[in-house]
Amino acid sequence: MKKEIIMPKVGLDMEEGMITSWLKKVGDHVTAGESLMEIETDKAVTEIEAAVTGTLVEIVVPEGETVEIATIVAWVETDE
Amino acid sequence: MNKEKLLDLYRMMVQIREFENECIELAKSNATRAAVHTYIGEEAIAAGVCAHMSNQDYITSTHRGHGHCIAKGADLEKMFAELLGREGGYCKGKGGSMHIADLATGNLGANGIVGGGIPLAVGAALGIQLDNKKNFVVSFFGDGAANEGSFHEALNMASIWSLPVIFVCENNEYGISTHVSKSTNIQNIAIRAMSYGIKGVVVDGNNILEVYEETRKAVDDVVSGQGPVLLEMKTYRMSGHYFGDNQNYRTKDEVNQWKEKDPILRCEQILQKEYDLTEEDLLTIRKNIRTEVLAASEKAKLQPEPMIEDLTGDLFDQKFADIEWKSFVKAQGKG
Ligand SMILES: Cc1ncc(C[n+]2csc(CCOP(=O)(O)OP(=O)(O)O)c2C)c(N)n1
């Protein structure tokens, strides 16, 4: 099943965030709990962990781009 | 402990974990709006303590209260609905994560005020004593709360009247970003019981069997009129203070070390070694519970939001209910 990865809201007043780096490439396998990307808000840089286990099949938002919270930034094909 | 009992406790812990995992997903997408403090890593405490309680026994809870609420028998859809601000939530969607109360299951409520629930538990225990009932109260609170004046006042009052209350201090080593060693000058908070002449016990809060057994002894003590007990549950807050906390005050190594002491993992090891369950059995249980939890979340999402006309309803004082709310006026384009 394809599952979307979104720009997470990680602060109470966060409205947008920038992807500073992808810690996995397309084709890589990720396990739930593993760090997937690093995002920057006006407050800090935060590593975001994957919530599902599967293969990263598409990166929609590249490094350096800023998007609104809840925007789809990548897709994972889950193992289940 | 027999196999069915331990499996019940295991299922409860997994249910809490899956609820919290889903809360994080909801928070990420901004569906919860307010802060969400998860109970990940502390599940054995709520599960092992509440397993001794009936709906006539009360708890008071905290800002990190989902686990207590679920272990006391809350309905998951109503909980999700509350977090999502939906009409069918425990507070009609107007309270959120930190204000869930469920009188039907004896849950006197979560509390956003650190240490706020402890004196309330003493009041409830006094009520039970005055009514000559055999019930008891459990107050859950953190290591940070144990440095609030309300903790000391509550223990003192409960001790002089031998009230049927168990104080459960969940020492997860942190109060937001402050390690307990920087806020507290003693190794074991349990020794504070001595100041009030009551029993204090240090418990491995990540070991479900120990939590269950020590709570059983405490329940025997408090209901037989021997006065309150302070249980200090040693545990670890495996997640950030709230979802979104970047945790720059502790190392990943520290967190990873505690992942090996994950109470669910430890329970699984016991179930496999001593009760011959297979990894597959456990996986099936986890999958089924996950499906149930996600179904409750999906159902809650379909509920309507509360009506704007109900914004000031349910307020305690009619005088306040009549106030014209400024933000409301603005939202309607009148102000
Ligand atoms: C009276 C009061 N002071 C401060 C706060 C802010 N605050 C919220 S949670 C928290 C830390 C509580 O730590 P602890 O009691 O150890 O509970 P934990 O979060 O670890 O479960 C603080 C200081 C508050 N909510 N209430």
Ligand SMILES: [Mg+2]
């Ligand atoms: Mg704490």
